Amino acid sequence: MRRITMIALVAAAVLFVGCATTQQRLLDSDSSQVQLRSIQTRSFDTTDREKLLRTIIATLQDLGFVIDKADLELGTVSATKLDFYALRMTVAIRPRGEKQTLVRANAEYNRSPVTEPEPYQQFFTSLGKAMFLTAQQVD
């Protein structure tokens, strides 16, 4: 009897992990959107879109990414790093007030969204160094 319980529990654990619906995957609705946005966003004291985007591209190259796509008008850059894993990242910028620009990054690691703060912190630190500017936390 115990054995059956055991098997059932293991099976349940397996099923439970794999039971997210397509809609949940599409919207990634299981994580707090507000919190995630704050983890993924920093503000820089610049309004030079082109320079900022070019620095983002150079930073991604330094970190071992190959650029997939870049668009000055939309203000986005996408890139992929392959190092026995796949790390895909999109960085988008938009103006904030008259003196600042918001930089938002989101990443996926293999098949999962990156939701922990450390990788984003590391990315923004690298970007800040390359910009000679400090990445400021946004509320």
Add this chain to the structure above:
Amino acid sequence: MKRKGMALLTAVLFTVSFCGCATVPKDALTWGPETMAQRQMQTRKFATNDEKKILSACAGLLQDMGFNIDESETKLGVITASKTRDARTVGDFFTSALLTSILLVPIYPDDKQTMRASVVTRLFGEQGENMTVRVTFQRIVWDLNGRITRQERVGDAEMYKEFFDKLSKAIFLEGQEI
């Protein structure tokens, strides 16, 4: 019974932890000891500020190498390109056949690979009178079953040197190391 209980708990924990282990490696988004060396290997400096000319020469060079241009944004100095090639080798095929006959589960040999390249140009200098060109390559390999077996960056010093030598010839300018 107690031991079985422990085994069960371990199995459940293992299953759960295994599925949740998708964290980004610690050094994936930081500067490493090889960052500077990689940058130097992948970059050359040219004494020109004609970004369009350089980009168009790079596009031609990528075509010479058999790449197809996927995306480009001239205003940001970016070209991305890719090509798909055969990844089958006789040795790999025999190893797979041997392993399949021993293990009695299908082990698929490598089938095809997609190579990707991105070229990025950037003006620098006080008046933007010089330009750097940086090129990076990576590849993804699939087996006959359509699964990815390898995904990695590619390119050694020799290959980058050849790329930039060809570029120098195409634009009649000497590329200098940074």
